[in-house]
Amino acid sequence: xxxxxxxxxxxxxxxxxxxxxxxxxxxxxxxxxxxxxxxxxxxxxxxxxxxxxxxxxxxxxxxxxxxxxxxxxxxxxxxxxxxxxxxxxxxxxxxxxxxxxxxxxxxxxxxxxxxxxxxxxxxxxxxxxxxxxxxxxxxxxxxxxxxxxxxxxxxxxxxxxxxxxxxxxxxxxxxxxxxxxxxxxxxxxxxxxxxxxxxxxxxxxxxxxxxxxxxxxxxxxxxxxxxxxxxxxxxxxxxxxxxxxxxxxxxxxxx
Amino acid sequence: xxxxxxxxxxxxxxxxxxxxxxxxxxxxxxxxxxxxxxxxxxxxxxxxxxxxxxxxxxxxxxxxxxxxxxxxxxxxxxxxxxxxxxxxxxxxxxxxxxxxxxx
Numbered sequence: 172x173x174x175x176x177x178x179x180x181x182x183x184x185x186x187x188x189x190x191x192x193x194x195x196x197x198x199x200x201x202x203x204x205x206x207x208x209x210x211x212x213x214x215x216x217x218x219x220x221x222x223x224x225x226x227x228x229x230x231x232x233x234x235x236x237x238x239x240x241x242x243x244x245x246x247x248x249x250x251x252x253x254x255x256x257x258x259x260x261x262x263x264x265x266x267x268x269x270x271x272x273x274x275x276x277x278x279x280x281x282x283x284x285x286x287x288x289x290x291x292x293x294x295x296x297x298x299x300x301x302x303x304x305x306x307x308x309x310x311x312x313x314x315x316x317x318x319x320x321x322x323x324x325x326x327x328x329x330x331x332x333x334x335x336x337x338x339x340x341x342x343x344x345x346x347x348x349x350x351x352x353x354x355x356x357x358x359x360x361x362x363x364x365x366x367x368x369x370x371x372x373x374x375x376x377x378x379x380x381x382x383x384x385x386x387x388x389x390x391x392x393x394x395x396x397x398x399x400x401x402x403x404x405x406x407x408x409x410x411x412x413x414x415x416x417x418x419x420x421x422x423x424x425x426x
Numbered sequence: 427x428x429x430x431x432x433x434x435x436x437x438x439x440x441x442x443x444x445x446x447x448x449x450x451x452x453x454x455x456x457x458x459x460x461x462x463x464x465x466x467x468x469x470x471x472x473x474x475x476x477x478x479x480x481x482x483x484x485x486x487x488x489x490x491x492x493x494x495x496x497x498x499x500x501x502x503x504x505x506x507x508x509x510x511x512x513x514x515x516x517x518x519x520x521x522x523x524x525x526x527x528x529x
Contacts (some may be wrong), residue, residue: 258477339473339477345475346472347468347472350468
């Protein structure tokens with residue numbers, strides 16, 4: 172920070188740095204800080220469930236109870252939102268929920284990196300799901316899957332218009348799914364950083380009055396961290412619930 | 427009580443007990459149903475931005491500035507509003523809202 176002038180830079184926390192340079196066939200496949208935190212998340216998820224499932228006791232230990240609760244809550248979410256038929260796709264939904272959740276929550280550790288704050292990550296997840304779910308719909312129902320774009324009870328005159336709208340709004344789904352998660356994570360972390368800069372700027376100003384005033388952004392940040400932890404869990408849930416809803420659409424054609 | 431009336435699994439028994447206590451939700455109620463039905467403004471923003479951006483790209487490619495971008499923004503607005511309309515009906519499954527409303 173330059174002397175006497177507050178330089179606010181909330182965006183540099185999202186910069187991707189390569190940790191190991193690696194390229195294959197002209198493509199840059201460097202292992203970055205984003206990759207590191209994804210690896211950490213996967214290792215922690217695997218560790219959590221391996222430890223939780225290690226001693227399968229009738230009276231569960233704390234970690235076993237936590238693992239069972241996590242499993243049950245996602246299983247219920249899939250059953251409630253996508254129907255019992257969707258339970259065969261439970262493993263992928265479970266994996267996605269925890270990948271997003273751990274990405275969001277790991278990002279709350281100061282100095283860490285939030286890989287879900289990058290649209291390339293969320294869009295890749297959303298597009299993969301969208302393409303798989305659409306293919307699943309065609310595999311299940313064949314060409315009849317397209318009938319969901321043709322609502323009943325619409326006058327023939329405006330039917331082509333409505334069908335076009337339905338198709339376009341279907342295509343927007345992965346984008347809204349990706350942007351919702353990415354924007355929430357990005358905005359939250361930027362806000363935390365801006366208030367942290369305020370606190371540092373005021374507390375290093377040298378004036379007693381301003382230094383006292385500097386406690387306000389600190390208090391604000393404490394509240395914001397609570398809010399952001401809630402948002403981290405909520406956004407992982409919303410991402411998963413919407414995936415389930417889209418999956419239900421592919422499995423069940425309602426008319 | 428006859429043995430065959432006893433539900434087999436714990437979740438069945440809980441469901442029966444909830445039903446008897448008047449707390450029951452029928453099988454079709456989902457977590458999504460219990461969430462607020464407020465339309466999400468993000469649907470509108472994303473649709474307008476996505477189609478506007480597509481139009482912008484098409485304009486640069488075909489050298490038709492600014493018409494395709496304007497068309498894209500308009501389509502995005504209509505699609506976004508359509509999504510909001512459907513969200514406000516509480517119909518996430520495609521076309522369900524229309525079917526229910528018309529009947």
